[in-house]
Amino acid sequence: MLIESIIFSDDLTAGNGNSAQPASENSGFVQGYTILPHDENLVQFWKRGFYNSRSDQFCIALRSVVFENSFYAGPDKLAGQIGPLLFSANYFTPGGSPLIFILISQDVNGKNRISDEELLDNLKQVFEFLGFDKFYYYFIHESRGQILSTNNNAEILVYHQSQVQEDIASWYYNKLNTVPTAIDLIIAFSSLPANEIYEKLNAGEHQFKEDHFIMWQMLEKKVGLLDKLKAAEILKEGLKREIQSQEDYLSNLHIHETTQKKIGDFYHYEYEILPAWYKRLGHIIKVIMGKRSFRSLFDDNVKKYKD
Amino acid sequence: MSLLVIAHIYYSSNWEYLFDRLLNLNKYQCTYIFNLVNLQYDKKPILESISKNFPAAIVLNCSNHGRDIGGKLAGIDLSLKLNIPSDFTLIIHDKQSPHASTGLNWRNELFRIIENNELPTIFSIFEKNAKAGVIGSKKFLMTEYDFSTQRFKSFSEEILNKLIVEMNLKITNHQFIAGNVFWVRSAIIRNFFSKFSPLQIRAKLEHGNALDFHKGTQIHSWERIFSWLANIYDYEIVGI
Helix, strand or coil, X not given: CCCEEEEEEEEHHHCCCCCCCCCCCCCCCEEEEEECCCCCCHHHHHHHHHHCXXXXXXXXXXXXXXXXXXXXXXXXXXXXXXXXXXXXXXXXXXXXCCEEEEEECECCCCCECCCHHHHHHHHHHHHHHCCCCCCEEEEEXXXXXXXXXXXXXXXXXXXXXXXXXXXXXXXXXXXXHHCHHHCCEEEEECCCCHHHHHHHHHHHHHHHHHHCHHHHHHHHHHHHHHHHHHHHHHHHHHHHHHHHHHHHHHHHHHCCCCHHHHHHHHHHHHHXXXXXXXXXXXHHHHHHCCCECCHXXXXXXXXXXXX | CEEEEXXXXXXXXXHHHHHHHHHHHHHCEEEEEEEECCCCCCCHHHHHHHHHHCCCCEEECCCCECHHHHHHHHXXXXXXXXXXXXXXXXXXXXXXXXXXXXXXXXXXXXXXXXXCCCHHHHHHHHHHCCCEEEEECHHHEECCEECCCCEECCCCHHHHHHHHHHHCCCCCCCCEECCCCEEEEHHHHHHHHHHCXXXXXXXXXXXXXXXXXCCCCHHHHHHHHHHHHHHHCCCEEEEC
């Protein structure tokens, strides 16, 4: 598929953890998992995530209840539980930074059980604890699949089984017909197996290619260019760090405490400040002692020192 | 005998030098945990090399926090959570030391402990000397502690003293392996880091490429404490 997709089809908290298998190798999509960090299946999940196929990407969604007072034990505890997942080389990191979903649940009056500000503040503390400079988040209405808040400017389509009547293949085909170049990522929430969802999305895109080939080509070009841009941005960030690192090392050459500076100071105070006649006398003494050639006192082109 | 390797890779070049030597460990029962620092360079070549040479390796992509110590702590945390069984653990990173004119010699000397001709000696020391807890390069076995003044000759003195008090560490030998590349009995790692959370320690380390040229750092303090773990648990640090 041209457009990247994240598919949530399994729920560890529903007791399906042991049956949740990472997608097959090179599946082409990002497997989404909804987790509660204190779930006993989490250890099994870690093991699968780290020991199984290296090429498959995954990402996680946390239910907002995780941050409610009765569950939330502070950023360090939560970071300790989800940190190993976020550190996995398989974790989905668009542009080099991890992306996380928070599924927002509401009380009987339709109000969020925890404010967005508090939620975001807690989330920032977790990522800061883990040492990330940057992360992407999506706050999503748990039952409607609606994006409530995000810090990512990518154009995203959300498919939520409970909100869309038509088959996902037709839904995707229709979206492509409307705004083909304005889709960067698809997020699907469904009870169907992830592979099946992916096949359906693939079928929708294939139909679009057949019906609107030129548009499809434009889309392909756009996706290719965006991939190059992302790679360049990662490289740029790496080079910026490299420059900063080199500057840090170089600045060390000019500070008082360094060996280099001490040698420079020693040379200056022990030799450089002496009067010129004294230095010349010193050269003559070197000739007398046999340490320097006589001719070198008058000719810069001859060998100066004997050893 | 089973081995665990926790290797931190920061630089986009020179990891081949490390990998060529790590291949020497493939003849043993060995689990590898590689940490590739997040957002730094195109990781495709290194991932391909890991897949080819260390196919069962666990690969992390940690944030650039705490330099090699931060990456190693993330690896230790995961090894404890996954309960990876091992007798001896190798703590290593792709050392370069661009600030030191002798940086490459330093690395080559530290990496001697994974050379084919040294490995049997190292495992034999562990086997015959039950007190051997940490083994590393003798040339870089150092101490900054002056018993007569009871002070550290280090910019990190204040942080070290604070950590020693906070964790109630009893240290009688302050020798450490400068460069933080060594073999350690895995039981020491398990005992200490089951008591003190590796991720909690990591969170307090400095972010990015922190240097200790003019002031002490948590990172460089922990570099020393890593080696002292042997002494804390009544083991010895052995230089070869």
